[in-house]
Amino acid sequence: MLLNFVAVMGSLEQGMIYAVLALGVFLSFRTLNTPDLTVDGSVVTGAAASAVVCSLGYHPILGLLLAFVCGCIAGAVTALLNTKLKIQALLAGILVMLGLYSINLRIMGDKPNVSLTRSNTLYKIANNIFPQGYSALIIGAIILIAVILLFFFFLKTRLGFALRATGDNEEMVRAYAIDSEAMKVLGLAL
DSSP states (O other): OHHHHHHHHHHHHHHHHHHHHHHHHHIIIIISOOOOOHHHHHHHHHHHHHHHHHHTTOOHHHHHHHHHHHHHHHHHHHHHHHHTSOOOHHHHHHHHHHHHHHHHHHHTTSOSOOOOTTSOOHHHHHHHHSOTTTHHHHHHHHHHHHHHHHHHHHHTSHHHHHHHHHHHOHHHHHHTTOOHHHHHHHHHHO
C-alpha cells in the first residue's frame, strides 16, 4: 500500500511539472495556431540553467527566473527563424529543439548531469516549510497555479487579445496595424 502511495505522489509531482510544458504547447498550438516543438527542448534548457545556478550556491528563485529567460530565448529564436528566415514553424521548432541538446551540455559545463545533493534547491527549502513527503507536491501545485493565473490574466490584457487575434486571423491583425511577427515572437517566447 505504501509503495502505491509513493508512486501516485511521484506521478502527481511529475505531472505538475509537465503541465507547465503542456501550457507552453497549448499557447503555441491553440492560441497562435503555430505548430512548435521548441518547448520539448527549452524545458530541459531551463532545468539545466536552474541546476547550474543552484549548484553554484545561488538562490533557487534566481534559478527559476534564469530558466524562464532561457526558455524565452529559445522560443524567440524559433519565432525569428520562422518570421525572418521564412522557415516553416514546425521545422524551426525542431531545429531549435535539436540545437538545444548541445547548448544544454554547454550550460552544464560539458557534463551530462549536475549534482544537487549539497545544493540549496527549491524542494529542500520546501521540506523545511511544508509537511515532509508533501512538499514537492505543494511546490509543484503553487508553481502550476501561478503559471496558469499569469497566462489567464495575460491573455485578458490588450496585448493578450492581440496575441490571440494573431492566431485566429493574421491578415486581420495586420489590417489593424498590429505587428503579427512581433506577436509570434512574443507568443513563442512565452
